[in-house]
Amino acid sequence: MPEQVGGGPDRRAPGPEGVRIRLGGGRRRAGARAEARRKAVRVLRVAGATLAVGLGAGVVGIVVDLALQLLEHLAFGYSGGTLLEGVTRAAPWRRFASLAAAGALGAAGWWALRRWGARVVSVEQAAGGARMPLATTLANTALQVCIVGLGASIGREAAPRELGALLADRVARAARTGEAESRILVACGAGAGLAAVYDVPFGGALFVVEVLLAEVSFATVLPAFAAAAIAAFVARAVVPITPMYALPHVELTPELMAWALPAGPVIGAAAAGFVRLARAGASTRPRGAAILWAMPLLFAGVGAVSLVLPEVLGNGRAAAQTAFSATAPLALVALLLLAKGATTLATIKAGAAGGTLTPSVAIGAMLGIALGSAVDALAPGTSVAAFAFVGAAAFLASTMRAPMTGLVLVTEFTGQGPELLIPAMVATAGALAVVHFLERTRLRDVA
Secondary structure, three states, X not given: OOOOHHHOOOOOOOOHHHHHHHHHHHHHHHHHHHHHHHHHHHHHHHHHHHHHHHHHHHHHHHHHHHHHHHHHHHHHOOOOOOHHHHHHHOOHHHHHHHHHHHHHHHHHHHHHHHHHOOOOOOHHHHHOOOOOOHHHHHHHHHHHHHHHHOOOOOEOOHHHHHHHHXXXXXXXXXXXXXXXXXXXXXXXXXXHHHHHHHOOHHHHHHHHHHHHOOOOOHHHHHHHHHHHHHHHHHHOOOOOOOOOOOOOOOXXXXXXXXXXXXXXXXXXXXXXXXXXHHHHHHHOOOOHHHHHHHHHHHHHHHHHHHOOOHHHOOOOHHHHHHHHOOOOOHHHHHHHHXXXXXXXXXXXXXXXXXXXXXXXXXXXXXXXXXHHHHHHHHOXXXXXXXXXXXXHHHHHHHHHOOHHHHHHHHHHHHOOOHHHHHHHHHHHHHHHHHHHHHHHHHHHHHO
């Protein structure tokens, strides 16, 4: 028998099992490459959609800002200066007539919309996956812009948030993003709309991750920051880049720090009360045709208040500037604090849709001055504007249940540096602790 070379059979010859192993490995590699391509396409779709949302939200901010400026100038007859200067210089009859017109327009518009239109889907519901109806959302936001421009005492931020979310919903569907990505994009659209109309890119992004999504991850932070930054940059073509509120020079003092500790819980209790009253007003707003007489009547009441206190008009910017300027007498600040709170709650009770962000800034700033007056009387040296800043930050953070968003928004609104964040953080911590305690107590009582 011939001798085999190598002393045995050739073990390198591929058998059937080896063929299967190599073929299986090839399939796995091909599958991995296909999965990588799918992930790359998905990332590119989300990136493109984020860019489109940011650009679109910037345009939304421009449109809303221009519409509000036009309405305010027509309503109060001024062509330059701030809203505070415009409403103060306007004749008393003009202020009352503007509020009467806002009441009539809002009543007729929302009565028709709520009778024949589809149900309004909020930004929070849209971020949860609900689809926003196009015609209803456009009509609802248009009514908000109209009544705020005519002087209604309610925030203007809800309209750009809703429009930004509506735009993002359509963009996400066109880009065929996944369900999770679509919800994130809708939230980013709302935050970008807020960032654009107020030039608050950081605050708009934090609103997305802290309030709407309540999730801090690469999947939420990256698109939120990108969309808000792009929107704010685009809107700067029209929206002023200077801080919304002008403050005198302020410094951190030991007295301010000592005051922030006890002031925080008081501000938190006031914020919890304001939120509870606002929710009660919204839940008991007029139904059906009752809005046709209730809204004009309550708006006329706000107009009557404006005959004496024109600062109550609008979204709260005029009242907040009065507080931040640190020149108004304490008696006027205290009276305006009560009046702005009452007129905002009355506007919500009347059935108007809108936000409470800027009213909360105004109420918090005036509350801070009222609470800080005792410290200033005993130990002068702290700027009144510093008390206003801390009060506004703590009150807004408490009403939003979002400490980071509230602090950053007030910082961007005023253009203040990080120094005042120290007492503001102390006051905010105390305020939110009280809010949390009151909410837990209420839930136990209800149960």
